[in-house]
Amino acid sequence: MSEQSHVVVVGAGAFGTALATVVAETGESRVTLLARRAETVAAIVASCRNEAVLPGITLSASLEATLDRAVLEDASVVLFAMPSQAQREAARELAGHLPDGAAVVICAKGMEKASGRLLTDVLEEELPRRHVAVLSGPGFAADIARGLPTAMVIAASTLERAADLAHVLSGPTFRLYPSVDRIGVQLGGALKNVLAIACGIVEGAGLGDSARAALISRGLAEMSRFVAAHGGDAATVTGLSGLGDLVLTGTSHQSRNLRFGIALGRQGNAEGWAGELVEGAFAAGVASKIAAERNISMPITDAVAAIIDGRLALATAIGQLMSRPITQEF
Numbered sequence: 001m002s003e004q005s006h007v008v009v010v011g012a013g014a015f016g017t018a019l020a021t022v023v024a025e026t027g028e029s030r031v032t033l034l035a036r037r038a039e040t041v042a043a044i045v046a047s048c049r050n051e052a053v054l055p056g057i058t059l060s061a062s063l064e065a066t067l068d069r070a071v072l073e074d075a076s077v078v079l080f081a082m083p084s085q086a087q088r089e090a091a092r093e094l095a096g097h098l099p100d101g102a103a104v105v106i107c108a109k110g111m112e113k114a115s116g117r118l119l120t121d122v123l124e125e126e127l128p129r130r131h132v133a134v135l136s137g138p139g140f141a142a143d144i145a146r147g148l149p150t151a152m153v154i155a156a157s158t159l160e161r162a163a164d165l166a167h168v169l170s171g172p173t174f175r176l177y178p179s180v181d182r183i184g185v186q187l188g189g190a191l192k193n194v195l196a197i198a199c200g201i202v203e204g205a206g207l208g209d210s211a212r213a214a215l216i217s218r219g220l221a222e223m224s225r226f227v228a229a230h231g232g233d234a235a236t237v238t239g240l241s242g243l244g245d246l247v248l249t250g251t252s253h254q255s256r257n258l259r260f261g262i263a264l265g266r267q268g269n270a271e272g273w274a275g276e277l278v279e280g281a282f283a284a285g286v287a288s289k290i291a292a293e294r295n296i297s298m299p300i301t302d303a304v305a306a307i308i309d310g311r312l313a314l315a316t317a318i319g320q321l322m323s324r325p326i327t328q329e330f
């Protein structure tokens with residue numbers, strides 16, 4: 001990919017806007033944010049702001065914004081920054097505008113709830129002849145957009161493609177590590193959200209920091225088993241997309257998944273939670289169902305899914321987790 005890459009970011013939410021501004025700031029590529037709301041485009045063009053999702057942050061002056069899907073037609077890299085459950089719909093809507101050979105990068109952290117399928121499978125089905133990649137790892141949109149140092153992973157079908165994408169998208173404050181493990185990288189992002197909810201439950205219920213540390217370690221073991229069962233590399237989840245992101249979102253109150261879990265831990269249910277995207281609330285049920293079907297041991301994920309569904313009381317969940325048969329850690 002050359003210096004003239006045209007990067008289009010689809011989805012003008014918090015993450016899409018943050019990625020668009022940090023890539024635009026490198027000055028190496030033309031960057032366009034494809035939004036759905038006229039007021040978003042007007043605000044970015046007039047004042048370099050997207051206050052609804054990144055309050056108080058000034059975006060790159062070179063960032064372009066538009067509502068016109070035709071902008072995709074000369075794109076070499078397209079970032080899909082809408083939520084997991086919207087990725088298929090977006091692919092269908094935009095397929096006619098996406099050039100053959102373009103890289104389409106999944107920036108969501110989840111799995112498709114309706115089918116239980118990986119997002120790479122979903123996009124490859126909807127977008128043949130495009131190269132589907134995955135961007136994941138620890139990085140809050142506001143941190144990225146402010147230019148705070150952030151490191152994430154980009155996984156593609158070959159190391160050459162991943163390295164090309166890493167070079168196009170990285171800059172002085174945003175560093176991408178190339179990977180060929182698209183399965184491990186996307187599942188690390190999807191499953192850490194479930195475990196961040198679990199960390200929130202622990203915090204909200206006042207179970208202590210020791211419980212949180214145990215949960216992070218044993219949660220990582222669950223992630224490794226799930227990734228390996230899907231043909232990914234279990235070691236991937238010990239890196240940025242997995243442990244790195246779990247440490248971030250399992251401990252920082254910037255995380256929506258953590259805050260949702262805190263509400264669950266405090267009041268025992270999710271009543272009153274409105275509006276904010278909580279990807280782990282979708283992923284918990286999907287992962288738990290697949291784990292049961294494929295005989296993958298995921299006791300923490302199962303408990304989170306059951307608590308969210310109102311099938312299990314917190315006290316019972318803790319009792320069940322603590323009274324599991326004593327086994328070796330590894």
Ligand SMILES: NC(=O)C1=CN([C@@H]2O[C@H](COP(=O)(O)OP(=O)(O)OC[C@H]3O[C@@H](n4cnc5c(N)ncnc54)[C@H](OP(=O)(O)O)[C@@H]3O)[C@@H](O)[C@H]2O)C=CC1
Binds near residue numbers: 012037083084090279
């Ligand atoms: N926020 C963060 O810090 C991070 C988020 N992520 C991941 O990024 C993904 C998006 O999260 P985030 O940006 O925070 O969410 P937001 O709720 O802030 O934004 C979601 C955006 O997606 C847009 N959208 C929804 N459906 C479509 C569609 N079919 N076509 C085009 N755009 C669509 C929405 O547009 P509209 O406003 O018009 O409804 C909205 O602007 C999630 O999977 C999340 O896990 C990953 C790392 C960090």
Ligand SMILES: O=C(CO)COP(=O)(O)O
Binds near residue numbers: 109137196255258277
């Ligand atoms: O994934 C994230 C940062 O890496 C964002 O986490 P939340 O979706 O929990 O806010």
